[in-house]
Amino acid sequence: MADLSAVLADLTAEYDELDTVVATLAESEWARATPSAGWTIAHQIAHLAWTDDVAALAVTDPAEFQREVQKALSDVGGFVDRAAAERATQPPAELLASWRSGRVALVTALAAVPDATKLAWFGPPMSAASMATARLMETWAHGQDVADALGVTRTPTARLRHVAHIGARTRDFAYLLNDRPVPAEQFRVELSAPDGELWTWGPADATQRVTGPALDFCWLVTQRRHRSDLALRAEGAEAGEWLGIAQAFAGSPGTGRAPAPAS
Known part of the structure; x- marks a missing residue:
């Protein structure tokens, strides 16, 4: 708890x-x-x-x-x-x-x-x-919108763990929200924290896995960045499907963000 x-x-x-x-x-x-x-x-x-x-x-x-x-x-x-x-x-x-x-x-x-x-x-x-965790997630996500509007780059902190936790725990919610069957198997999520620590959710032997930087995962589940712009890796078809619909916030399915323009 x-x-x-x-x-x-x-x-x-x-x-x-x-x-x-x-x-x-x-x-x-x-x-x-x-x-x-x-x-x-x-x-x-x-x-x-x-x-x-x-x-x-x-x-x-x-x-x-x-x-x-x-x-x-x-x-x-x-x-x-x-x-x-x-x-x-x-x-x-x-x-x-x-x-x-x-x-x-x-x-x-x-x-x-x-x-x-x-x-x-x-x-x-x-x-x-x-x-309190939900309020932190929303404050971080809407703060990202403000930062993006102003061209401000924020330094990621250990507080991202709260956002990532909601993102990992709302997997089933995302499937239900998008009228898709919830996978029977639990997924493994392994994220690199800003300080280099490894944050994990789900069984270690799960075949469906998501790995990558915690910041990228938080951007994904709050739909503040397009998946194609993030260094997240999905192993397994169901894990890959989840990354396309992940949503940590309440409400109808979000529209997300468009991919960043090619440089």
């Missing part, structure tokens, strides 16, 4: 890293387009702020959170974009301040959740540590 305090410390560090990227942007830069179609930098931060606030509601006010769920069910295909668009209209200074206060409130609320408590969410209920 994940150590909640350690996950929250990593989540806070992920928040802070993205904050340093956007904190000094000129107001006009917040309108810069990101690789997510139709989303500016303001949309990216607005989405994170909204989701952090809703996650805090799930912890502190379950009844109000269920009202948010009902709103989402009335517009399944558009509620995420709508929420981001609404908040993105705020002046950048106000948006930044609301994201900062909201994420502190979420971390504080999660830290107080009793052990073994399951929190309601838009999908299956989850533990506080799982919710």
Whole structure:
């Protein structure tokens, strides 16, 4: 079981890293387009702020959170974009301040959740540590969109392990989401961490295997890079199929990214 305090410390560090990227942007830069179609930098931060606030509601006010769920069910295909668009209209200074206060409130609320408590969410209920891990994954992924929009190269950290863990554990979800039968055999995932350590998931003797850099795997499962641009290797037809549909985030199948232009 994940150590909640350690996950929250990593989540806070992920928040802070993205904050340093956007904190000094000129107001006009917040309108810069990101690789997510139709989303500016303001949309990216607005989405994170909204989701952090809703996650805090799930912890502190379950009844109000269920009202948010009902709103989402009335517009399944558009509620995420709508929420981001609404908040993105705020002046950048106000948006930044609301994201900062909201994420502190979420971390504080999660830290107080009793052990073994399951929190309601838009999908299956989850533990506080799982919710914190999911928030870290989303912050990292949307932070990548912001970095790409600004031409910023981020230094990978050990926090990628949280993202990779979700990516490995959502294999079955990706198959179901794409209306494909879930493979009976578990896969082996072996990833080279930023510090050279080997991170692994699945049985060591599995015939279906995925290997490569952890950063590339995280880019793949968050659909921030096209598979052809990544140094990931699949052994076995089913493992190869998975790399074409892998998705660590909730929602309908993502469209992913186009391959990088040939240099």
